[in-house]
Amino acid sequence: MSSEPYLVVSAILFAIGVLGFLVRRNAIIAFMSVELMLNSVNLSLVTFARQHGNLDGQVGTFFVMVVAAAEVVVGLAIIVAVYRARRSASVDDANLLKF
């Protein structure tokens, strides 16, 4: 079976993640979009691993998952700190720094 459909799905998911990041204003949603991007990459890594018949890509997904988990820890800490100070998690409200 051809692996192309999996790559197309992965690319679509990645694009949804990018769009979600750019369009949604809530920091949590924007962050979820980034996670979607990372997980879409996992799909393409597994597909490529199947295509090439080696395990590198599959092992790669584990690395990506661990990194994504670490990123969640740091990211949510920052978002919660901002939320508690401003009572808002909107990225539009965080506008003190301007040029």
Place this chain on the structure above:
Amino acid sequence: MSTILEITAPTLEWLQLSPLLVLLGAGAVGVLVEAFVPRTARYAVQVFIAGLAVVAALGLTINNWVAGETGIAAMGSVVTDGPTYVFWTMLLVFGLGGVALFAERGVGGGQSAFAASAATVPGSPLEREAERLKREHTEVFPLLVFALFGMLLFVASNDLLILFVALEILSLPLYLLSGMARRRRLLSQEAALKYFLLGAFASGFFLFGAALLYGYSGSFELGAIADAITEGTSSNLLLLAGMVLLAVGLLFKIGAVPFHAWTPDVYVGAPTPVTGFMAIATKTAAVGALLRIFYVALGAARWDWQPLLTGVAIATMLVGSVVALVQTDVKRLLAYSSIAHAGFILVGAVGVVAAAEDVSLNSVGSIAFYLLAYGFATLGAFAIVTMVRRSGGEANHLNAWRGLGRSHPVVATVMTLFLLSFAGIPPTAGFVGKLAVFAAAWAGGYGWLVFLAVVFSLVAAFLYLKIVVAMWFQDPVEGETAEVATPSLWTWCVLVVAALATIVLGILPGGLLELFNGAAEFIR
């Protein structure tokens, strides 16, 4: 009957990897110190551990470099070659400067630049309580050491996956550090939020690029990707898309246009010692990794990425030097100047001049020298920014800097030296760095780009002169004059070393330039 899976233990080259391991170990010990050492003793212990670890790693790096411990280590995932050692040495020197700036408590009246308790809401009773008890975050030292570990790994990775992991290791501590300022905490938290969201976004692109290059070549290893490009049997679409996406992630970290939007905000919002460390160390690490990826893995596809980087370099120089002209905040001005410098560095990277016997100035060696010159000036300039204060906080508006030359001639003179080095005016190190980078680009056949770069560096020189003129030739504005706080030995050390290095490298650059250019050959 089941077959028993043989698991072979990986062989590790302990000596080659020792600088990395020392830093990782010191970071872990630093975390334990937070848990077990009484609060009053933590500051001294943490500064000691962080300082010792960086010095030890520096010693091991130089020892390995002299002993010629080159080669591919850790089962093909890390490579220690000439460029690795050059960049490691530089990063560790900057890291040492970072530790010193972090440890400074003199300018803030016995308090560090970091929040008493970062978890409390700004302006809340809890925060006042923490301030009253003179709490402070000594976690910043392990965070710095972890970030430094990530940077060292980033420039030495021989594998796209390790590159991604190292990218995150260096980024995550920096996101946290930029949200921990003692003053103007809302700004600082906002900077951390912006840096984090955009950084995570960019690393998503980096990862997708890595996956596509894996799909192209069937391996994450840089050497295998280079072989696949030479064979040229796979789809070009995967290669080109992967290359562009990978470049997005790297150029974000370097702060190149159009991925520069975070730079000014984060530089302004982050605590100034963090800004100083981040400004130079992140850039050094990202440039080192960019050179390795583009020269080793994608070297054969050079004709495809040279136009891309040329465009980015021109846009970066343009935005960096022109937008900086209208800035009135010194930190923001230095942020735009760092964008312009990223552009000049990319000019050097575009003209690919490989290391060879008959080439005196190659791309990697010249860029490394440029980063060293820029790094000393950056550390020094931000150290001075921490000292110029009014009513407890830093006075970053250009008006506050007026008349500084008359009231504090020594500080103003040293700052002028750093600014001249930024502008690339002889006899400072910045001049030699610019000359070397432009010469490499010229030799690579990009004469017209060098011409543009010279024009832009003239424009950029104007913005540094703006600060110089404010300090020496303008009268202070009533009610906006700044004090210069007396720092402790830490900041003085940074200032003296940075100033001496800026002058010495400007007058006698020969030995170091030769050393860097001689060690510029990548191993794959």
